[in-house]
Amino acid sequence: MDPGPDPTPPPEPPPEPTPTEPVISVDRLVVGGAALGHEDSGRVALVRGALPGETVRIRVLRERPRSVDAEVVEVIAASPDRVEPPCPELARGCGGCDLQHAAPAAQRSLKAAIVSDALARSVRAGRFDAVPVEVGPAADPWGYRSTVRGGVDGGRFAFHRHHSDDLLAVADCAVAADPVAEVIRDGRFPDGVDVTIRAGLRTGERLVILDTGAAQDAVVPDGVRVIGGVELSAGQRAWFHEEVAGVRLRISARSFFQSGPSGAEALVDSVRRAVGTLGSSDRLADLYGGVGLFAAFLGAERPIVVERSAASVADARVNLADRDATIVRSAVERWRPSPVNVVVADPARSGLGRDGVRAVAATGAGRVVLISCDAAAMVRDLEMLTASGYRATRIEVLDLFPHTHHVEVVSTLELV
Incomplete structure (x- = not known):
């Protein structure tokens, strides 16, 4: 029996791309x-x-x-x-995680490829072709962040929308550790202020900083200390503690720290591999030394720590009290270099720059370990260090910020 024409209309062909949708x-x-x-x-x-x-x-x-x-x-x-991005806030427009559409297992290799591509396209292309780029460890993909920064929208903690000044209040954050996420969910803050939520994941201590507000303006869960920028500017101090590889570290409200304790441990291990074993006579300079993270673990006797932040220097004095460390409060670029055997340098995202490279080279260090959080800045620094007589021998890429494009790169250089 002839069933007759199919009543189901044929599927519509996909629309032709327009000039603005190629x-x-x-x-x-x-x-x-x-x-x-x-x-x-x-x-x-x-x-x-x-x-x-x-x-x-x-x-x-x-x-x-x-x-x-x-x-x-x-x-x-x-x-x-x-993969389908699992975070509902991303679908609503949150700009915090720009790589959630890639499987977590693939993100390390994708980031290593970004670094390799940047090296291949350097000003002196080919100079770094023989340097192995190794894929290092990664932080847990979810619930790893011990610090988040954002604004306030309608009394709720808010992240910025992608590449925008507009704010989006979020109900939760999948990459924030539970102690931080609870404050995101339950905290209430005055509109128009910047909010930083910090936690010691292994101590349970939590701290909220209202950069332009006062402590009494916030409502937070029990046990969370709040301090305002007004109080900090007036000289009041606030800090929390974190444990890294069994060592308790003090971290002030405005001191930089890594994405979390497991990320800090992974980075310390990578830097330790790059530095190698230090002898009793080896001198170490920890430049942009922060709260003393590397100096606390690298085993150097009488390390030199150079850091410009007053809060971080105060923390380093506490954290390195038993290390016989020389702690210098100064910008690296203005520091008078001392002769050392090894330099560890962990500059800000913009990298060492010309003056930072000049300071590193002036130490005469036989080995330099450079930590970079931007691949383009890393390449610029490696080129300038090469011009100063160093040769890159090894590069390791760590993924300490899963679901984002941010990289952490540990480069080892030897004086030729």
Whole structure:
């Protein structure tokens, strides 16, 4: 029996891409976390939300003469590393995690590839081809962050939307450790202030800093100390403690620390491998030394710690009280270098820069261990250190901030 015509209409063909929604193939991830591809015209497209090897339809957000910024509209051919981002806040527009669409197991290799690409495209391309780039350890992908910073929207803690000054109040945060996440969920804060939530994950101590407010303006769970920028500026002190590899460290309200204790341990282990065994006569300079994390664990006798932050210097004096350390409060760039055997340098995201490299080289150290949190700054620093007589021998990439494009790179250099 003839069933007659099929009453089901044929599926609609996919819409043809418009001039502002072209289809591209993605080549690689680059510094900053964007995926790079090319339009048919050859113009570079820097795409948010794509992965290497994918074919995607994109929406152009901003045009330049030779490149565009874009976002993914449709994934036509997906990478095997693609996953559905599990965090509902990301779907609402939170800009905190820009790599949740990649499987956690793949993120370390993706970040190592960003570093390798940056090295290959350095000003003196090929200089670092023989330097092995190793994939190091990663922090737990969820609940690892012991510090978060944000604003306030409607009395609730808020992160910024992606590449925007606009705030988005969040009900929770999947990458925040439980003691921090509880404050995000239950805390109430005055609008118009910046809020930093910090916790010692292994001590249970918690601290909230209202950068432009006063302590009485916040409502937080029991046991959480609140201090305002007004009080800090007036000289009041506040800190919490964290334990790293069994060592108790004091961390002041405005002192920098790593993403969490497990991340700090992974970084210390990487730096220890790079430094090697120190003899009793070896001198160590820990530049941009913060609260004394590396000097506390590297086994150097009479280490020199150079740090410009008054809060961090005060912490380092407490944390290194039994290390016979010389702690210098100074910008590294203004420090008068002392002769040492090994330098460990952990500068800010912008890197050492010319003056920092000059200070490192002036120590005459036979080995330099450089910690970088930006691949482009790392390359610039390695080029300048190479010009100062050093040779890179090993690079290890750590993933201490899963689900974001941020990298931590430990580079070992030897004086030639």
